[in-house]
Amino acid sequence: MARLIVTNIQRFCTHDGPGVRTTVFLKGCPLRCVWCHNPETQSARPEIFYFKQRCIGCGACEAVCTEGAHRFTETEGHVFLAARCRGCGVCAAACPAGALEAVGREMEAEAVLAEAEKDRAFYGEEGGLTVSGGEPMFQVEGCLQLLELARRAGLSTAVETCGQFAPALAARLAGAADLLLWDLKDTDPVRHKAYTGVSGARILENLRRADEAGARIRLRCIMVQGVNIEDAHLRAIADICTGLRGCEGVELLAYHAYGSSKLKQLGRSGGGRKDWIPSTEQMRAVAARLRELGCNVVGA
Incomplete structure (x- = not known):
C-alpha cells in the first residue's frame, strides 16, 4: 500500500469541487508561486x-x-x-x-480513504473526495492509488492540480478522477515564470493532453490585482476554456494574503502583498467579462 505525506484533511469543504467534500492536502509542489495560499505544501518533506x-x-x-x-x-x-x-x-x-x-504526516492511502468515508452521509449525489496540495502528482503513485480506492468505494473524486508534471501522466490522471480542478495561474509566459518559477508551457500542454484523454475539467483562475487582472489575460482564459472539449467552466479565486503568515510560521520570508487583493467589484467585473467571452463562470 502506497504511503502519502499529508498536511491536512479538511472536512465539509464546499469550494473544492461540487457538493460537500473532504479535501486531502498533500505535500510537495514543483511551483513556487509568490502568492501561494498553502506554502506548507511546497516542500515534500515534513x-x-x-x-x-x-x-x-x-x-x-x-x-x-x-x-x-x-x-x-x-x-x-x-x-x-x-x-x-x-x-x-x-x-x-x-x-x-x-x-x-x-x-506533514505519513499515511497509507487506505487510512486517508477511511477519513473521507466518515462523512459519506453528507456527500449526497455530488460530494466526495478532493485531493489537493501542493501538487498531488508530486506523489503520483500514492495519489492514483487513493483515487482508485475512492472510486471502488463509490465516492466522487476530484483532483486540484497545477498541471506541472510529466506529460505521460496526463492521461493517467484524466482516467483516475471524475473532475480535474486545473489551476491556471496566468496565461502570459513571462509573468508566469516571474511569479511561479515556470513558464506555464508544460501546464498548457498537459491540459490539452488531459482534455484529449476525456477528462472533465474546471479551470481555476486566481485573480491578483495589479498582476494579472487585464483583458488580454481574460481573453486568453476564454480561448483556452472554449477550446477544450471537456471544460465545464471557469472558477475565479480572489487572491488573499493568508499565505504570508504561514511563511513566517515556517521560518521563511516572502509572500504576496495586501494591495494585490482584488475588490468584490473587480471580481464581479472579471466574471462578467468572461461570460461576455463565452465562458461559464462557476460559483460567481
Whole structure:
C-alpha cells in the first residue's frame, strides 16, 4: 500500500469541487508561486510551524532538538532556525504550549480513504473526495492509488492540480478522477515564470493532453490585482476554456494574503502583498467579462 505525506484533511469543504467534500492536502509542489495560499505544501518533506505568540519560553524544544533548530537569547527570546530543522516533530511533541506543530504526516492511502468515508452521509449525489496540495502528482503513485480506492468505494473524486508534471501522466490522471480542478495561474509566459518559477508551457500542454484523454475539467483562475487582472489575460482564459472539449467552466479565486503568515510560521520570508487583493467589484467585473467571452463562470 502506497504511503502519502499529508498536511491536512479538511472536512465539509464546499469550494473544492461540487457538493460537500473532504479535501486531502498533500505535500510537495514543483511551483513556487509568490502568492501561494498553502506554502506548507511546497516542500515534500515534513516541516514545523512555529506560533510565536503561543511560546512560553520554557526551552523544552531546545532541550530535545538534536539539530540546533531552536535557541533562546535574552534579546530575541525563542529563535526558530528553520534551515536547520529536519521536520522530525520531536520538538512539537515536547512543547507544552502548542507553539510548535508538525506539518506533514505519513499515511497509507487506505487510512486517508477511511477519513473521507466518515462523512459519506453528507456527500449526497455530488460530494466526495478532493485531493489537493501542493501538487498531488508530486506523489503520483500514492495519489492514483487513493483515487482508485475512492472510486471502488463509490465516492466522487476530484483532483486540484497545477498541471506541472510529466506529460505521460496526463492521461493517467484524466482516467483516475471524475473532475480535474486545473489551476491556471496566468496565461502570459513571462509573468508566469516571474511569479511561479515556470513558464506555464508544460501546464498548457498537459491540459490539452488531459482534455484529449476525456477528462472533465474546471479551470481555476486566481485573480491578483495589479498582476494579472487585464483583458488580454481574460481573453486568453476564454480561448483556452472554449477550446477544450471537456471544460465545464471557469472558477475565479480572489487572491488573499493568508499565505504570508504561514511563511513566517515556517521560518521563511516572502509572500504576496495586501494591495494585490482584488475588490468584490473587480471580481464581479472579471466574471462578467468572461461570460461576455463565452465562458461559464462557476460559483460567481
